[in-house]
Amino acid sequence: MIRARCEVLSVRRAGLYSSLTLVAPEIADAAKPGQFVQVGVPDGREILLRRPFSIHQASRRGGWAGTVEVVFDVVGPGTAWLAEVRQHEFVDVIGPVGRPFVLPKEQQSCLLVGGGYGAAPLYFLAEELRAHGKNVAMIIGARTAERVFKPIEGKRLADTMWITTEDGSMGERGRVTDLLPDVVRKTGAQVVYACGPNAMLRAVAEDALARRVPCQVAVEELMACGLGVCWTCAVPLIASDGQGWWNVRACVEGPVFNGARVWWDRWLGDAEEITPAEGFEPMLEPETVEAGPR
């Protein structure tokens, strides 16, 4: 983790979303897909806490020019402030934070599933996977066509790409999960990666588990610090032997988790029981290689 005052290179619209590019050479050098940055809000505001944004692109140009790009939707006072930040202003950034996606050692066929602007880190991941010689298929979904995140870039990056919208205004009508079984069959996906709304992650992870396909999800949970000290971003994670569970921190133990080990019922639902009666199945942990500078 590095803390830096970073110059804003650009703030752009990306469809209905905003995209912020920061001059952050050290963070860009260290960044891996799935990791995020914590952007500090200036003093003198009613809001205090940093805002986490997953890294959409890290361009490692060596030396001084490296940049990090994040994508966001204006959903509250923090993102409203950020959308008004101007070029050449400086913002306080900590990053890269968290555990990244890991790349498969053996498996060749990778499927990336994204919802809304949550798909942003998957483009970074797709580049890494391609650089490691993997086949990349993508399904990107959103409510409407204008909320589909960077479909053209997606088509350029992926070997095959599907788009879904709930209103049918782009691609197939429906949700990414409607298309999932068909795409998994067609692509012979051996590894699934997902990023987007937590309910979508759950559906993707459960589908993958049923097919015995390893699945990594990048989750989102409210975090006060993003540094591993506040313990607010708790995700109930099942032990790797299936015996018991523990609340882990999405910021430092995540945000990328093995989808089969997240106890979705307890995290997203209202599971009351403290320990599952019959334990969990032992989980799929494929051999992996770290993503990173090529």
Added chain:
Amino acid sequence: MPGDGAVLTDGRGIVSPPEPSLEVDLNGVRFATPVLAASGCFNTGREMAELVDLSRVGGIVTKSVTLNPRKGMPVPRMAETSSGMLNAIGLQNVGVTEFRAKEAPWIEGLLGVTPVIVSIAGRSVEEYAQVTIRVRDLPGVVAIEANISCPNVERRNQVFACHPDQAMEVVGAMSRLTVVPVFAKLTADVTNIVEVAEACVRAGAHGLSLINTLLGMAIDVETFRPKLGAVTGGLSGPAIKPVAVRCVHQVAQALPDVPILGIGGIRTAKDAVEFLLAGAWAVQVGTANFFDPQATVRIADGVRDFLARKGLRGPADLRGRVKVEDRVREPAYPGSG
């Protein structure tokens, strides 16, 4: 006081006051700066070490440790509020056995870097006693903080600091079991905090940590649901500072010889000075660490600048110096004025 230190020259004949020292002595418990990291906001410093020079942090109060592991509350555990935040973690921690195994070597490694205060929480007097026995011998631990005021517990009657007699029982049991100084961390959610403070001191508390988060609640008006999984939670951040300053002032007036660690919404050096003026001997910074990992260092530097500007020698020169004599005050509580 101001200006009565030795007069020095800078070699060019200009008279300058002596460089202030940030060292504080809380009746035998010493810190290199009066700005410590508060419990639940710094763990044991391991994660923060990447972003802040721990040798410049006045001290670290660990996240509270309990006898057995606790998994804590369901999410959402946090809600941002105006100039503050609510949290309901529920004292999640690995329990004292694993704490000893994993954190003791790290804490020992902090010897000579920064002093550590272990915070203890529990559901019963017995639990506080059992944990005290298991942490009292850890090298690097200069004090124990009795967290008897966490609002995120299953039942309100587990907030021992809401009742002077219960607070006394816990602090008494802990103090009898160790020569390590015990600081009692109190809540402002009581009618008379002075009464609780006095009970803790009578029971053997070396000092007092004032204050813990305030019990609060926030509701999502779209869904009609509480914003926290636990419904209620602890309010922290600048929003609670005036409440904390008031508590420190009241307790310091009643117990001027008892070391007070002032806590509650400290974000700037000015905030820290305010607590010192109210009667704190040192302060702890909590929520500010979340958005500024270097907050403790930045604030200590600012306190040094403030002392230099005022020609003071150290934080003790500020302690309890708030001038209230010329103010007409209503008694804080019936009969206490």
